[in-house]
Amino acid sequence: MTHEDHVLRAQIEGEQRHLRTLYERLDALRGATAGRLAAASRENGGTPQARSERDAAVARHAERLARLEAADDGLCFGRLDLRDGGRRYIGRVGLRAEDDEGDPLLIDWRAPAARPFYVATALAPEGVRRRRHIVTRGRRVVDLDDEILTRPQPPGRAEHGSAVNGPVDGTPSADSPPPATAAEDRFTGQGEHIPLVGGAALLAAVSAERTGRMHDIVATLQAEQDAVIRSGHRGVLVVQGGPGTGKTAVALHRAAYLLYTQPRLAAGGVLVVGPSAAFLTYIGRVLPGLGETGALLSTVAGLYPGVEADRGESLAAAEVKGRAEMAAMVAAAVREHRTPPVGGITVEAAGERLLLDGPACRRAAGRAARTGLPYNRARQVFAREVIADLARRLAGAARDLADRLEADIADVLAESGVREAIRADLAAMDGVFDRTGDQGGPGDLLGAADVPALERELRHDSGVRAAIEALWPALTPQRLLEGLYADPSRLERAAPGLTPAERALLVRAPGGGWSPADVPLLDEAAELLGEDDQAARARESREHARRVAYAQGVLDIAAASRGGGGAPYAGDGPSGPGGADPLGGTGDVLTAADLIDARALAERHHSSSPATVAERARADRTWAFGHVIVDEAQELSPMAWRMLMRRCPGRSMTVVGDLAQTGDPAGASSWEQVLGPHVGDRFRLVRLSVNYRTPAEIMTAAADLLAAISPGTPPARSVRRTGVRPWRVRTTAAALPTVLAELAAAETAAGGGRLAVIVPQARASELGAAVAEVVPDVSFGPHPDLTRPAVVLGVRQAKGLEFDAVLVADPARIVAASPRGRNDLYVALTRATRRLGVLHAGPPPPEIARTITERRTVPE
Numbered sequence: 001m002t003h004e005d006h007v008l009r010a011q012i013e014g015e016q017r018h019l020r021t022l023y024e025r026l027d028a029l030r031g032a033t034a035g036r037l038a039a040a041s042r043e044n045g046g047t048p049q050a051r052s053e054r055d056a057a058v059a060r061h062a063e064r065l066a067r068l069e070a071a072d073d074g075l076c077f078g079r080l081d082l083r084d085g086g087r088r089y090i091g092r093v094g095l096r097a098e099d100d101e102g103d104p105l106l107i108d109w110r111a112p113a114a115r116p117f118y119v120a121t122a123l124a125p126e127g128v129r130r131r132r133h134i135v136t137r138g139r140r141v142v143d144l145d146d147e148i149l150t151r152p153q154p155p156g157r158a159e160h161g162s163a164v165n166g167p168v169d170g171t172p173s174a175d176s177p178p179p180a181t182a183a184e185d186r187f188t189g190q191g192e193h194i195p196l197v198g199g200a201a202l203l204a205a206v207s208a209e210r211t212g213r214m215h216d217i218v219a220t221l222q223a224e225q226d227a228v229i230r231s232g233h234r235g236v237l238v239v240q241g242g243p244g245t246g247k248t249a250v251a252l253h254r255a256a257y258l259l260y261t262q263p264r265l266a267a268g269g270v271l272v273v274g275p276s277a278a279f280l281t282y283i284g285r286v287l288p289g290l291g292e293t294g295a296l297l298s299t300v301a302g303l304y305p306g307v308e309a310d311r312g313e314s315l316a317a318a319e320v321k322g323r324a325e326m327a328a329m330v331a332a333a334v335r336e337h338r339t340p341p342v343g344g345i346t347v348e349a350a351g352e353r354l355l356l357d358g359p360a361c362r363r364a365a366g367r368a369a370r371t372g373l374p375y376n377r378a379r380q381v382f383a384r385e386v387i388a389d390l391a392r393r394l395a396g397a398a399r400d401l402a403d404r405l406e407a408d409i410a411d412v413l414a415e416s417g418v419r420e421a422i423r424a425d426l427a428a429m430d431g432v433f434d435r436t437g438d439q440g441g442p443g444d445l446l447g448a449a450d451v452p453a454l455e456r457e458l459r460h461d462s463g464v465r466a467a468i469e470a471l472w473p474a475l476t477p478q479r480l481l482e483g484l485y486a487d488p489s490r491l492e493r494a495a496p497g498l499t500p501a502e503r504a505l506l507v508r509a510p511g512g513g514w515s516p517a518d519v520p521l522l523d524e525a526a527e528l529l530g531e532d533d534q535a536a537r538a539r540e541s542r543e544h545a546r547r548v549a550y551a552q553g554v555l556d557i558a559a560a561s562r563g564g565g566g567a568p569y570a571g572d573g574p575s576g577p578g579g580a581d582p583l584g585g586t587g588d589v590l591t592a593a594d595l596i597d598a599r600a601l602a603e604r605h606h607s608s609s610p611a612t613v614a615e616r617a618r619a620d621r622t623w624a625f626g627h628v629i630v631d632e633a634q635e636l637s638p639m640a641w642r643m644l645m646r647r648c649p650g651r652s653m654t655v656v657g658d659l660a661q662t663g664d665p666a667g668a669s670s671w672e673q674v675l676g677p678h679v680g681d682r683f684r685l686v687r688l689s690v691n692y693r694t695p696a697e698i699m700t701a702a703a704d705l706l707a708a709i710s711p712g713t714p715p716a717r718s719v720r721r722t723g724v725r726p727w728r729v730r731t732t733a734a735a736l737p738t739v740l741a742e743l744a745a746a747e748t749a750a751g752g753g754r755l756a757v758i759v760p761q762a763r764a765s766e767l768g769a770a771v772a773e774v775v776p777d778v779s780f781g782p783h784p785d786l787t788r789p790a791v792v793l794g795v796r797q798a799k800g801l802e803f804d805a806v807l808v809a810d811p812a813r814i815v816a817a818s819p820r821g822r823n824d825l826y827v828a829l830t831r832a833t834r835r836l837g838v839l840h841a842g843p844p845p846p847e848i849a850r851t852i853t854e855r856r857t858v859p860e
């Protein structure tokens with residue numbers, strides 16, 4: 001054993017001792033927190049305030065416990081030795097000694113004191129002398145990697161050598177970071193350097209076999225990533241970066257950072273938007289692993305409660321639905337529903353036929369519209385106006401009738417000579433009829449005081465309800481859109497700016513569910529329509545009455561069980577019939593009924609299952625999030641942006657994406673274009689420039705394609721080479737499925753990690769089935785299991801994911817399938833961490849013909 005080995009072993013033993021102390025403290029804190037949680041859950045405070053305090057305490061302890069549990073794996077990963085002799089350990093949570101004296105035992109990675117661990121360089125050491133990465137397995141220290149932050153030295157003089165290869169492709173951008181330190185220089189190569197920290201730990205992380213689930217990167221975050229995560233920018237922060245630059249990782253760590261540093265955000269929660277359900281599963285463990293539960297992960301299509309947007313539709317239809325002018329279409333469709341008929345309408349009410357004429361309809365509609373309320377709430381105003389009008393008409397009609405009757409009687413009396421006798425009879429009836437009406441005349445049978453009663457009656461009259469429904473129908477977003485899509489003439493009126501062919505793409509019969517592109521339109525409609533909260537209020541009051549009745553029943557049973565005698569459960573308490581109280585004593589036992597009345601019990605029952613912020617947010621379309629993070633943001637259509645902005649009125653957003661990867665025809669070509677309508681130019685743009693996923697060989701293979709898609713954009717610089725060059729194999733169209741299956745089988749048999757076969761979206765089922773014939777453990781379909789050794793994915797499904805090896809099939813079809821087909825191919829080529837192969841029928845797309853070498857034989 002060399003001297004260095006002895007030194008390293010001694011150092012590891014020292015770290016192991018400290019780690020033991022940390023875990024003892026963690027275990028003690030976990031035990032204490034679990035105890036507090038159990039005690040708080042048992043609390044029985046009767047007043048509403050006591051209950052809400054108890055619920056808050058339960059939530060607080062549960063959250064703390066989740067953080068402590070999550071910290072177990074990789075509790076401590078770093079140490080800083082400071083120039084002033086101080087020392088800081090960096091880890092997943094902050095820990096203090098039991099007596100709370102002295103320096104913290106462990107500093108949370110998000111705390112300001114941890115920042116130098118990620119950003120200190122020899123040129124800007126931030127008071128750091130040595131940065132140590134501590135590599136652990138379970139609760140054991142297995143390796144250490146030190147960087148001494150001294151003055152820059154010639155390349156190759158790092159303390160610990162690292163096998164990370166130099167960056168290779170691309171040119172340094174104008175905003176390249178400052179020169180490298182001694183330790184950083186091991187990443188340099190081909191005349192440029194990438195200033196990176198934690199060489200060995202980083203190399204291990206980026207080269208590790210993929211598991212089908214994303215992991216956090218707290219131990220190896222790099223300075224440019226750290227700057228994004230800790231950015232204090234309060235508005236919209238846009239993070240643009242090429243494939244594998246850690247945008248997703250950074251976005252998730254920023255969510256964890258914000259939830260930790262801004263507790264006020266936790267109340268509104270953080271929304272993380274991703275491109276697909278598979279992607280959300282892929283990233284789903286990162287935030288819980290960092291101890292954060294306050295984030296809701298969703299696709300845009302999943303953000304409309306109660307709608308499962310799984311209907312397929314053409315890219316062309318989705319593109320039209322994503323355009324900003326669809327907002328005007330929806331608004332026009334809503335307006336059309338409240339345009340009253342010119343000639344008015346005849347209403348059968350209270351046994352009368354009344355004409356609600358055109359001016360009256362327009363008057364009522366005008367008053368309702370002027371309130372500025374959403375459609376369904378303005379409808380309530382309209383209905384009130386119409387009913388008031390009808391009541392006045394009915395009262396007037398009754399008065400007219402009475403007047404006519406009186407006149408007729410007067411005529412008869414004048415001629416018949418019995419006038420005096422009848423007048424006497426009428427006078428006698430004075431005391432019987434109410435004659436307090438505003439006219440005050442003897443024939444005034446219905447006065448102003450009767451009108452409210454009439455209105456009440458009319459409100460429930462089926463004829464009146466039918467008339468209001470005809471004039472201003474109650475609408476749900478679903479009903480509105482179905483009606484619009486089903487009626488070409490209505491579509492033409494609502495969207496005159498579309499061509500007939502574009503409108504034809506929208507036409508469809510009602511029913512059959514919703515597509516992802518429909519969701520922002522439904523949301524737009526919901527915003528304009530508003531909820532008819534009368535129905536919701538009635539529902540809530542019925543529900544409340546039900547809860548009180550249920551609680552009363554519970555209390556009745558409790559009282560009966562206590563009363564003995566004839567009560568059905570007499571003496572049958574928790575300790576069994578006639579049994580003793582397990583805590584001793586047989587005296588009076590307080591029951592629930594002594595402590596609480598039915599109403600209070602009902603409230604308690606209602607709030608006794610507190611949902612997490614994320615769960616409540618998911619169920620509420622109008623939820624306002626404290627912060628919204630959008631991943632693969634280039635894919636969002638203008639309509640989707642409108643929807644997201646409504647969810648984030650504070651405009652506190654982190655938007656990460658890569659314009660060169662935009663695959664959705666409705667997606668973005670520039671950040672100014674998509675964000676301008678919402679925040680003008682008030683957003684900050686930062687760039688990530690280093691690719692941690694894709695080795696240099698693969699980035700070179702994709703270089704011509706990137707140049708064609710986005711001329712002048714420098715490729716992200718890869719942190720490593722693998723020495724494995726991408727290849728392509730040519731076959732015939734007929735043989736492609738069979739050859740693909742053989743290649744997939746050979747790749748999985750080689751056992752080099754997880755394989756993704758990425759195919760044209762339209763061929764996903766066909767080629768998935770072909771591969772499944774020879775690779776039984778393959779997963780494919782709408783919900784692929786990414787943890788399997790092999791998956792077959794349509795190119796859209798592959799967005800944001802990564803695999804050890806990738807086979808791309810039929811690239812020409814991928815390119816031809818969409819106006820942004822080349823971007824799709826670029827995404828497919830940049831998913832692999834190690835090996836890339838391409839199978840094509842006929843000539844390959846020109847953008848890869850030069851950069852990927854053809855093989856004559858199927859590779860071993």
Ligand SMILES: Nc1ncnc2c1ncn2[C@@H]1O[C@H](COP(=O)(O)OP(=O)(O)OP(=O)(O)O)[C@@H](O)[C@H]1O
Nearest residue numbers: 205220221222243244245246247248249692693800
């Ligand atoms: N600092 C880091 N340390 C270790 N691994 C990292 C680091 N940064 C990124 N990675 C890893 O690099 C891979 C790519 O990261 P990520 O998926 O976040 O990139 P991306 O920019 O979102 O990629 P794409 O746009 O191509 O989907 C992931 O495996 C991630 O864990």
